[in-house]
Every structure is written in structure tokens, then in C-alpha cells.
Amino acid sequence: MASWVLTAMDLACQKAQRTLFEGVSFSVPAGSWLHIEGGNGCGKTSLLRILCGLSPAARGQVLWPSARHALRLRPDRSVLHYIGHALGLKPDLTACENLCFDAQASGLALSREQALQALAEQGLQSRAHLPVRVLSQGQRQGVALARLRTSPASLWVLDEPLVGLDAQATATARALLQSHVDAGGAIVMTSHHDVGLQGPGARLQLGARGAA
Amino acid sequence: MNALALPSPWQAISGVLRRDLRMALRRKSEWLGAVFFFVLVAALFPLAIGPEPDTLRLIGPGVLWVAALLASMLSLGRLFEADHQDGSLEQLALSAAPLSWSISAKLLAHWLISGLPLVLLSPLLGLQFGLAPEALGMLALTLLIGTPVLSLLGAIGAALTLGVRGGGVLQSLLLLPLYVPVLVFGTGAVDAQMRGLGGQAHVSVLLALLLATAALSPWACAAAVRLALE
Numbered sequence: 409m410a411s412w413v414l415t416a417m418d419l420a421c422q423k424a425q426r427t428l429f430e431g432v433s434f435s436v437p438a439g440s441w442l443h444i445e446g447g448n449g450c451g452k453t454s455l456l457r458i459l460c461g462l463s464p465a466a467r468g469q470v471l472w473p474s475a476r477h478a479l480r481l482r483p484d485r486s487v488l489h490y491i492g493h494a495l496g497l498k499p500d501l502t503a504c505e506n507l508c509f510d511a512q513a514s515g516l517a518l519s520r521e522q523a524l525q526a527l528a529e530q531g532l533q534s535r536a537h538l539p540v541r542v543l544s545q546g547q548r549q550g551v552a553l554a555r556l557r558t559s560p561a562s563l564w565v566l567d568e569p570l571v572g573l574d575a576q577a578t579a580t581a582r583a584l585l586q587s588h589v590d591a592g593g594a595i596v597m598t599s600h601h602d603v604g605l606q607g608p609g610a611r612l613q614l615g616a617r618g619a620a
Numbered sequence: 621m622n623a624l625a626l627p628s629p630w631q632a633i634s635g636v637l638r639r640d641l642r643m644a645l646r647r648k649s650e651w652l653g654a655v656f657f658f659v660l661v662a663a664l665f666p667l668a669i670g671p672e673p674d675t676l677r678l679i680g681p682g683v684l685w686v687a688a689l690l691a692s693m694l695s696l697g698r699l700f701e702a703d704h705q706d707g708s709l710e711q712l713a714l715s716a717a718p719l720s721w722s723i724s725a726k727l728l729a730h731w732l733i734s735g736l737p738l739v740l741l742s743p744l745l746g747l748q749f750g751l752a753p754e755a756l757g758m759l760a761l762t763l764l765i766g767t768p769v770l771s772l773l774g775a776i777g778a779a780l781t782l783g784v785r786g787g788g789v790l791q792s793l794l795l796l797p798l799y800v801p802v803l804v805f806g807t808g809a810v811d812a813q814m815r816g817l818g819g820q821a822h823v824s825v826l827l828a829l830l831l832a833t834a835a836l837s838p839w840a841c842a843a844a845v846r847l848a849l850e
Contacts, residue, residue, distance in 0.1 A: 462710060463850045484716040494707025498639070500646040509642070510708075512635025513722065514715035515628055539646075 412473035413437040414459070414563055414594065419468035421454045428454055429614050430467070438473075438562065441585075441595040441609035450615030452598040453493065456565050459596060460490045473563060485514045489561040491569060495552040499541035503527055503551045506540055511558060518558050526557040531580055546572040553581050556588075564588060566597040632717030633725040640729035651733045654695040658738050661687040662745040673750045680749025681759055681810035685803055688738045688763055692770040693795065695734040697788060699726070699778045700845065713849055719842040727775050727838065735767035751814075758813040762806040765826045772830075772837040773798045779844035802829060 413435050420430035428451030436442045444452050457463040459470055461482040472483040497506050504523050511518035527536045530550045535543060540551060549572045556564060569585070570578050582603060585595055589607050597603070644651055665683045666676055703709040703726075712722045742763050743756040751759065777795040781787030805826050809819030 460714060462713060483714070485711070485714050486716045488714065490710065490714055492707055492710060494705065494710065496707035496711040498643060498706065498708065500643050501639070505639075505642065509635055509639035510711060512631055513639055514711060515632035515635070515717040517631070 411438050412562075413471075414473055414596070415471040416459065417469045417471070419455065419458060419470070420466045421451050421458060421463075422466040423451075423454065427466075432468070432612070432614070434610065434612055436563075436594045436596055436610075437608075438594055439589060439592045439608065441589050441597070441605050441607070443603065443605075443609065443611045444596065444598045444614055445611055446598075446614030452614055453567055455614065456490070456492070456567050456596065456598065460488060460565055462490075483563075485516065485559065485561055487561050488563045488565060489556060489559040490565045490567075491552050491556070492567045495548055497540045497548055497551055500539055502537050502539055503532060503543070503554075504536045506551060507555055507558060510555060516558075516560060522558060523554075526554040527551070529557060529580075530554040530584075531577060544572075546574055546577060549573055550577055550581075553584060556584065562593045564593065564595045564597070566595065566599075568599055569597055570599055570601045570603065629717040629721050632715055633721055636712070636722050636725035637729050640726055641732065644729070644733045650698060651695060651737075654691045654734050655737045655741070657694055658687050658691040659741060659745065661690070663748065666748050676749045677751060677814070680746060680751050681755070681807045681814075683749070684742055684745060684759060685763070685766075685807045685810075688742070688767060689770060689799055689803055691738060692735065692767060692774060693792065695730070696771075696774040696778045696791065699730055699775060700782050700848075701778075704782055704848065709845060710849060713846060719845065720838040723775070723779075723841045723845065724838040727771055727841075730775070731768050731771045735771055738767055739763045751810075755810055755814045758810045758819050762809045762819070762823065762826060765823065765830050766802050766806040769802050769826070769829050769833050770799060772833040773802075776837055776840045776844065779841040779848065782845065782848035802826070805829070 415435040417433050419432040421428045432455065434442060444455060446452050454463065458465045473487055496510065501509065504520065504527060507523035507526060508518055508520060524536055527533055530553055532547060532550050532554060535547055540548060543551065553569065570581055573581060585603065586605055589595060589605060662684055669675060669679065700709060713719055715722055739760055743760050746756045746759050774795055777791040780794065781791045784790060805822045809822030809826065812822060813819040
């Protein structure tokens with residue numbers, strides 16, 4: 409796999425005239441992870457959204473790994489997969505349909521069998537044909553994580569990926585994240601849990617400076 | 621693992637379209653509400669006005685057009701709101717396909733669900749007003765061209781008021797002036813047809829409106845949605 413790097417330079421974020429953080433710089437090369445830590449309301453989610461290109465930074469710049477163009481203005485889901493607080497699941501569709509339609513809607517090919525296999529690997533095979541609205545919060549999180557398994561993106565941006573998962577699902581999710589890093593992908597995430605990823609990685613403490 | 625599978629915008633469009641249609645089939649109450657509203661308004665008018673055939677024939681096209689316009693506005697609220705809340709809109713914005721394409725697909729799905737039933741029902745409801753066959757045909761034709769324009773214009777309003785509290789009121793205020801030309805030319809065409817003048821000129825203007833909004837609205841919506849996601 410080609411080597412690439414996600415670089416953030418001197419990022420600052422302002423919300424409602426208040427500076428959440430400033431002077432945040434880091435780089436995440438392929439095959440490594442970054443765990444963003446900090447208390448509630450210190451701007452972790454805002455930072456992730458800036459990294460995804462969903463929100464503009466008040467100052468600073470993000471350089472995305474590019475798959476097809478030398479200079480990419482905005483990352484898309486062929487290179488970056490984002491799971492936010494809102495999981496992007498449709499309550500009226502089944503877990504399997506959610507995976508298939510979501511992949512197609514973002515222009516990626518995914519067969520029904522691949523979707524079912526991804527759900528089975530996440531331990532949700534018995535829930536694959538239930539509407540997402542009847543699933544528990546943890547199971548919905550599991551469906552969102554199963555979507556990661558079908559993603560071609562090498563950079564994963566995850567907002568609290570382990571929230572609501574039981575012990576077994578947490579272990580499965582950890583293994584998934586670890587295998588992604590081992591395979592040369594990269595992960596940027598926030599989590600109040602200790603995810604315990606091995607390999608090259610870093611922790612970033614938000615709110616240590618600036619927002620005092 | 622790597623991005624070797626190049627994403628295809630056409631696949632994205634058909635994906636969004638099929639997903640929205642599938643969801644509409646699962647949750648019929650959302651779009652059936654607007655259709656029933658249209659039928660109710662059109663059915664109540666003749667009862668309230670009285671059985672004067674001349675009066676009914678005179679007001680028929682206008683009543684049906686206003687009812688279609690209001691029904692179209694009723695169904696607009698949920699166009700982007702549900703996607704915004706469950707995070708699907710973020711995923712669409714990150715999609716490898718251009719957001720304006722995905723939004724075009726959403727709009728097409730929205731019109732098929734909430735606009736097309738009005739067009740198909742309009743000749744039947746027009747019979748209650750004693751409209752002549754050629755007027756019924758012209759009414760259905762103008763609605764066929766006009767309701768997509770209403771959806772396309774309304775989507776801009778829905779996207780601009782996305783996430784705004786009390787957005788429904790703001791949306792109505794924004795949209796009503798934009799809806800007026802569609803209403804004027806839509807009813808004008810039927811009226812001209814009924815007077816034996818032929819409605820071709822009005823229909824041409826409606827078609828021009830459709831082309832202009834179809835070309836511009838998805839881009840305006842995409843820009844507004846990106847703003848709302850910030």
C-alpha cells in the first residue's frame with residue numbers, strides 16, 4: 409500500500425465566539441493511529457469534523473491523503489470513512505439494506521452477500537434483517553462498525569466508536585480497529601475508553617492549552 | 621482495501637433514489653398525508669361553494685392548483701430534516717459522488733412520491749368541478765410540469781432552513797413569492813384552454829421554469845446543505 413499521511417497544521421476552532429482549541433498540529437501516517445482525548449465540550453467532535461472537511465477550521469489547514477488527485481480539496485468516502493454521533497443509519501431499513509444502500513449512495517459497490525458477511529463478522533447475523541429502529545443502541549453502533557468493514561477507505565475517523573457496545577462487541581471492534589492499523593490503514597478517533605491499540609500511535613490531549 | 625474501485629456517480633444516483641423509494645414504501649403515512657390533503661381540499665370545495673356548474677368550472681383549475689401547491693409544501697418539511705438528524709446527510713456530503721447529484725436523486729424520489737400522485741389524481745378530482753376533457757388534460761399536463769418545479773424550488777427553501785428552529789414558517793415565507801409564477805402560469809394555461817385560446821404559451825413558460833430550476837436548484841441545495849452541516 410502506498411504510504412501517505414494525514415497532516416493537520418495549526419488548527420483552530422471557534423464556536424459561538426469562543427475558542428475551543430488552537431495551535432493543534434499533528435500528522436497521522438499510514439499504519440498508525442491517533443487517539444484524541446479531552447473532557448466534554450473541549451472540541452473533540454469539532455476537530456473530527458474539520459478533519460473530514462465537513463466544517464471549516466477557523467485557522468489552519470488539513471492535508472488529506474489523496475487517492476486519485478494530487479491535490480484534493482475535500483476528502484470523500486473512497487479515502488475517508490467517518491462515523492459520528494449520528495450514525496447515518498435509516499431506522500426504517502434493515503441492517504443489511506442500510507449497508508447496501510449506503511454503499512451505493514456513496515458510489516461504492518457492495519453486494520448483499522458482502523454486507524451480510526460484514527454484519528456476521530460483527531456478531532449481528534441474527535439481526536441483519538431487522539429494521540434498525542428495533543435494534544438497541546449498542547447494536548446500531550455495531551451496524552455502523554460493520555459498515556467500516558465494507559469501506560474502501562484507508563483513513564477512518566471515528567467519534568466514540570465503542571460507546572454502547574457490550575464486552576464481546578467491544579473485543580470484536582478492537583480487533584477490527586487493530587487489523588485496520590496492521591493492514592496499513594490509519595485511525596483518528598475520540599474515545600473515553602482505553603481502546604488499547606498496538607503499533608505506532610499517539611495521543612492528543614485537547615484543551616490542555618488555549619481553553620483554560 | 622485501497623481506493624481502486626472507482627466510485628461511480630450514476631451508481632450513487634440510483635442508490636439514493638432506490639433507498640428513498642424503499643423508505644417511502646416502509647413509511648407510507650408521511651407522503652400519503654400530503655396526497656390525502658390534496659384530495660380532501662379538492663373534494664370539500666364543491667360541497668362548500670354549492671352546485672353551480674358555471675362557478676365550479678371557473679374556480680376548478682385554481683382550487684386544484686392551490687391545493688397541489690400546499691400539498692407540495694406539506695411534504696417538503698421532511699425532505700432533508702430526517703437525513704440531517706440521523707447523520708445520513710453527512711455521509712452523503714462525504715460521498716464520492718458530487719452532493720448536487722445525490723440531491724438531484726433525492727428530489728426525483730421526492731417528486732415521484734409526493735408530486736406524481738397529485739398529477740395522476742388531478743383529472744379525477746377535476747371531474748367534480750365539471751371541467752371539460754381538454755381542460756382536464758391541460759390541468760394534468762400543467763401539474764406534470766409544475767409540480768417538479770414546486771419540488772425543486774421548495775428544496776432550496778428546505779435546505780436553507782435546515783436545522784433552523786421554526787424553519788417551517790421561514791420556509792413558507794421564503795417560498796411563497798417563488799411559487800407565484802408557477803401558480804399563475806399553471807392556472808393560466810388551463811384557463812386559456814377552457815376559453816379555446818390554447819395553453820401552449822403558458823406551457824412553454826412552465827417548461828422554461830422547469831429547465832431553469834432543474835439546472836440550478838440541486839447546486840443551490842448542495843451549497844445550503846453544506847452550510848447547514850457546518
